[in-house]
């Protein structure tokens with residue numbers, strides 16, 4: 568792997584960085600305080616192609632490779648994890664999964680609208696009583712003539728209330744266990760589903776998190792994504808894609824923590840000099856830099872494998888695990904360096920800390936990533 572970025576990658580990073588600094592970061596605190604969904608930001612981002620980065624141009628994207636995709640995600644994550652989460656779901660869980668498993672008609676129907684931001688998508692796997700053990704989802708899919716009837720609840724669904732379409736997983740044949748799970752693309756206009764916003768979150772306060780309400784939602788036969796019974800594999804594949812995006816976003820948060828810590832520590836004086844001149848402060852900054860760069864390289868390695876079309880589940884879990892834990896430590900150090908000011912939203916580091924927390928939970932907890940890595944390493948399945 569070549570660590571020099573191509574000129575295309577440099578260019579898209581600059582585009583995302585400039586946009587993040589100009590249009591995303593300045594409003595992040597107010598959106599966080601008021602739990603305001605960043606609809607205006609998304610509207611401005613769409614014409615730049617950033618809502619469909621890695622999707623090929625023929626379907627409305629800008630055809631970024633996976634390193635370019637990570638660079639954009641990192642820059643957006645550096646400015647605001649709520650915006651980054653919205654994007655991760657839109658692109659990595661929904662668009663790329665349709666691209667990989669969709670029929671030509673499904674790709675033509677959904678991808679241009681998703682890439683242009685005309686429609687936001689959501690990903691409905693988790694349920695009130697099924698999170699880590701995703702094989703145990705209870706939402707049912709029953710045939711009615713050529714249609715399907717979906718019934719159940721989905722929980723913690725990012726973009727749920729603001730979505731115009733949903734990629735939902737439901738059990739079509741309980742006797743077959745996970746091999747009965749089937750994926751559906753639900754157009755909200757054609758097959759209305761309900762949603763209920765979830766509030767009072769620790770972080771990601773301006774992203775939309777909702778419960779999806781599927782009360783006998785009728786969907787046509789052509790809503791099935793992939794084959795009937797192939798849904799669990801589709802979900803796992805989607806999560807390989809989503810976890811990559813979470814990892815890149817976490818690198819962005821960690822970088823934001825370094826930037827904030829450097830700015831503050833070179834200005835704030837104590838004991839007669841800027842606190843950056845104290846060895847224990849430099850130690851914290853050095854730890855943040857080492858871990859952030861290590862996390863970034865793990866992301867790029869996973870991206871390099873994805874670019875080559877090679878398996879990357881293990882490497883994606885390594886990147887997601889390490890980057891999300893490193894971002895949390897970086898945010899904690901950034902608060903420590905800011906002292907009492909770090910505890911107030913006068914500075915952004917408390918938001919970075921709150922926002923970083925969910926990276927260790929969603930799209931597979933830290934513990935799930937460790938089980939995946941442990942299984943790859945030992946060959947022993949601790950989940951069976």
Ligand code: COS
Nearest residue numbers: 692693698699701702800803804807880929930931935950
């Ligand atoms: N890509 C494609 N297929 C995959 C896959 C992947 N990354 N990982 C597993 N599969 C397939 C397996 O090949 C297996 O196929 P068969 O039916 O042919 O045997 C099937 O999926 C079941 O796999 P496995 O036995 O590994 O399933 P487990 O029940 O052991 O679960 C974990 C595996 C725990 C890793 C999975 O349930 C998981 O990731 N849980 C976390 C879910 C999550 O991230 N939730 C957050 C939702 S989004 S906020």
